[in-house]
Amino acid sequence: MKYENFTTFDVKIENAIATVTFDFGTVNVQGQEMLADLNSLAMRLERDRETKVVIFQSANPEIWVCHYDTELLKDMSTEAVSREEAQLLDLQSVCERISRVPQATIAKLEGFARGGGHELALALDMRFAVRGKYKFMQMEVGMGILPCGGGASRMARQTGLGRALEIILSARDFSADEAEAMGTINKAFEADEIDDYVTTLANRIAKFPAESINACKQMVYESIDKPIEDALKAEAYWLYQATSKTPAVKRFAIADEQGLEHDLENQRNWNTLVMDVQDIQ
Amino acid sequence: MKYENFTTFDVKIENAIATVTFDFGTVNVQGQEMLADLNSLAMRLERDRETKVVIFQSANPEIWVCHYDTELLKDMSTEAVSREEAQLLDLQSVCERISRVPQATIAKLEGFARGGGHELALALDMRFAVRGKYKFMQMEVGMGILPCGGGASRMARQTGLGRALEIILSARDFSADEAEAMGTINKAFEADEIDDYVTTLANRIAKFPAESINACKQMVYESIDKPIEDALKAEAYWLYQATSKTPAVKRFAIADEQGLEHDLENQRNWNTLVMDVQDIQ
Amino acid sequence: MKYENFTTFDVKIENAIATVTFDFGTVNVQGQEMLADLNSLAMRLERDRETKVVIFQSANPEIWVCHYDTELLKDMSTEAVSREEAQLLDLQSVCERISRVPQATIAKLEGFARGGGHELALALDMRFAVRGKYKFMQMEVGMGILPCGGGASRMARQTGLGRALEIILSARDFSADEAEAMGTINKAFEADEIDDYVTTLANRIAKFPAESINACKQMVYESIDKPIEDALKAEAYWLYQATSKTPAVKRFAIADEQGLEHDLENQRNWNTLVMDVQDIQ
Numbered sequence: 001m002k003y004e005n006f007t008t009f010d011v012k013i014e015n016a017i018a019t020v021t022f023d024f025g026t027v028n029v030q031g032q033e034m035l036a037d038l039n040s041l042a043m044r045l046e047r048d049r050e051t052k053v054v055i056f057q058s059a060n061p062e063i064w065v066c067h068y069d070t071e072l073l074k075d076m077s078t079e080a081v082s083r084e085e086a087q088l089l090d091l092q093s094v095c096e097r098i099s100r101v102p103q104a105t106i107a108k109l110e111g112f113a114r115g116g117g118h119e120l121a122l123a124l125d126m127r128f129a130v131r132g133k134y135k136f137m138q139m140e141v142g143m144g145i146l147p148c149g150g151g152a153s154r155m156a157r158q159t160g161l162g163r164a165l166e167i168i169l170s171a172r173d174f175s176a177d178e179a180e181a182m183g184t185i186n187k188a189f190e191a192d193e194i195d196d197y198v199t200t201l202a203n204r205i206a207k208f209p210a211e212s213i214n215a216c217k218q219m220v221y222e223s224i225d226k227p228i229e230d231a232l233k234a235e236a237y238w239l240y241q242a243t244s245k246t247p248a249v250k251r252f253a254i255a256d257e258q259g260l261e262h263d264l265e266n267q268r269n270w271n272t273l274v275m276d277v278q279d280i281q
Numbered sequence: 282m283k284y285e286n287f288t289t290f291d292v293k294i295e296n297a298i299a300t301v302t303f304d305f306g307t308v309n310v311q312g313q314e315m316l317a318d319l320n321s322l323a324m325r326l327e328r329d330r331e332t333k334v335v336i337f338q339s340a341n342p343e344i345w346v347c348h349y350d351t352e353l354l355k356d357m358s359t360e361a362v363s364r365e366e367a368q369l370l371d372l373q374s375v376c377e378r379i380s381r382v383p384q385a386t387i388a389k390l391e392g393f394a395r396g397g398g399h400e401l402a403l404a405l406d407m408r409f410a411v412r413g414k415y416k417f418m419q420m421e422v423g424m425g426i427l428p429c430g431g432g433a434s435r436m437a438r439q440t441g442l443g444r445a446l447e448i449i450l451s452a453r454d455f456s457a458d459e460a461e462a463m464g465t466i467n468k469a470f471e472a473d474e475i476d477d478y479v480t481t482l483a484n485r486i487a488k489f490p491a492e493s494i495n496a497c498k499q500m501v502y503e504s505i506d507k508p509i510e511d512a513l514k515a516e517a518y519w520l521y522q523a524t525s526k527t528p529a530v531k532r533f534a535i536a537d538e539q540g541l542e543h544d545l546e547n548q549r550n551w552n553t554l555v556m557d558v559q560d561i562q
Numbered sequence: 563m564k565y566e567n568f569t570t571f572d573v574k575i576e577n578a579i580a581t582v583t584f585d586f587g588t589v590n591v592q593g594q595e596m597l598a599d600l601n602s603l604a605m606r607l608e609r610d611r612e613t614k615v616v617i618f619q620s621a622n623p624e625i626w627v628c629h630y631d632t633e634l635l636k637d638m639s640t641e642a643v644s645r646e647e648a649q650l651l652d653l654q655s656v657c658e659r660i661s662r663v664p665q666a667t668i669a670k671l672e673g674f675a676r677g678g679g680h681e682l683a684l685a686l687d688m689r690f691a692v693r694g695k696y697k698f699m700q701m702e703v704g705m706g707i708l709p710c711g712g713g714a715s716r717m718a719r720q721t722g723l724g725r726a727l728e729i730i731l732s733a734r735d736f737s738a739d740e741a742e743a744m745g746t747i748n749k750a751f752e753a754d755e756i757d758d759y760v761t762t763l764a765n766r767i768a769k770f771p772a773e774s775i776n777a778c779k780q781m782v783y784e785s786i787d788k789p790i791e792d793a794l795k796a797e798a799y800w801l802y803q804a805t806s807k808t809p810a811v812k813r814f815a816i817a818d819e820q821g822l823e824h825d826l827e828n829q830r831n832w833n834t835l836v837m838d839v840q841d842i843q
Contacts, residue, residue: 079521081517146493161501169385207704224723228716236643
């Protein structure tokens, strides 16, 4: 798969990991160019069965993605619509498409992410941020609108209701530590620590079978959109989606022969054994 | 809008912020009088497009709202009903109505809140509490019932399942720090810090357009009650509900002319710029 | 109710508390024997109206329940199925049945719990773990499958989406402190503290009416599987389920006569008063 000809970011592929580096203008504004690029990126990732992890970072030392281009907002309709007439907005569609790619996606947040920029981060699977440099804000309520790139829909799925309401109604900057405490990011790091954590995580996931990564992530998203009985059925569905395409059963047989089980020493070392099993193809 | 003639609390309106101060008897018991007052308060707030924020506090130095009046519980039915026959209880209806008012609502918790008192707090948008003075408890399991003012329905929406189950099954007092760690409150404060935080937050929200505040809060509540695809459509619906009634588009145009965008210095200062935009009417 | 003839654990009943102690082979593997035992345990608990709390612990100093027996995985189907054809797996069924017993269930985690072992813990109502000794892992993505004992369905209900995705996609060991921060456990303890906390909690719950415990827990699980309006109706349904079978109304009348209400000193002492009310039968 070729990842070329993007205007607003650069893509490097190494060891089944794609690194997307935003680098556009002074502030990485999220305008037509970036939406077109993200859409085109998603289209390629959907067809790519080699790449297993995508890291989104920024070349700008202060800003990850600043926010949606207000230029586009000026043409926004001011007509109320019925619930039936309501159609997905461009930013919602692009973020949702990125959210569902078969790869594990990681936001490496070493600068500001506000408005649509933060909504893009929320659409990724995992978020890690740097203390001091990172801030996030949903400023929409102050502009007379609401977070409409999926942010109002996704916030409480990370934080619970009360904290989502404070974030969206206060329209203020939150720090990396606040973000970690509220749950919008997985973890906050010092500036010199984030690289190690994200690289280790990405390399670990990149050793796992692509179909299993996809089954896991789609199922976790489904899990909270369904009552538990239906979620459990979906889990069984995704299991056979995975086993029909991965060497899972062969792995178990070999793992068993190697005596990975029923052995206390092996149990102590599962964290590294998981990686050894990856070498059994 | 006049906010007068309440028995169990006093209401002051200033700068688009309503402050409701509970002050009833020795312990602010939640009986017929308080339910009637809350219902009447909700009716007025629903029609009030000037007031944007409501803070609920207590004049009692030890108690916010103690709990539901057990006098009322004595007349409770002891007949099991079918799921179809089950009807909303008075306390559920009042809390749900308060929960849906168009204003941003804040519980400023400087004393105990237990049983129905805590369920009322859970029905508000945000909760802030004072270390030492604040405790909360859902004691219903010990009384042979369950939290039935919306508490059993709302707890896990704030905390996740495991912590909701511990709160409701243990029927014990939890401190402000425990509440913050579990997610029932947004944040715990020292006694002399809460005022600043709540006042700053309320004043900030009170500068934002009323229709946008309403759209944001209704959408966040809807977001977790729907699968993501339906939530995203609801987000688009609420967007046009907001733009059809707010000066949003005009703001964007002016913001753009003022060069708020594409400028690194402006990006650094978004937190205060949001407030400047409010002055563009 | 007799709790005898189990192969993989021992059950002791004392003061309405059942203590289940896993003790099977070197590593408490979760194979056919343990599933059969858990199923048989659930069947008895469902009919038992005396036992109110169940604590699950391990006799093994390093391991709670290690994981699902990979011997069983070797026979797993490699045929994809449609969503309609997907049927619950054995481990899913057993964990779901254990999850819904009428008692309050507690995982006391003093050793590793990985894969299906951790999924069993997630199916219990509350989880407490010991620093240093406890680790958990969902290693399935590394084996070519996904957590399919309810783990993929239940994780985000405890942690929010981002952290559930990291846990399930990284397939690494997480510590007790990480588990507490992410929400998979209620609280982390030092090795010499967990006993006190779990015993106090179990004894407290064991004083409450059995029907009320059941109503509370079933309702909390239902609460997040339904939109709020339906959840509130379910809450009313469970209320009358409880009052029709508990001495609730009598308790209120007596509590009222004893002046538990409207008295500041009593309000201060609710935490212990709840226990006194238990002695009013």
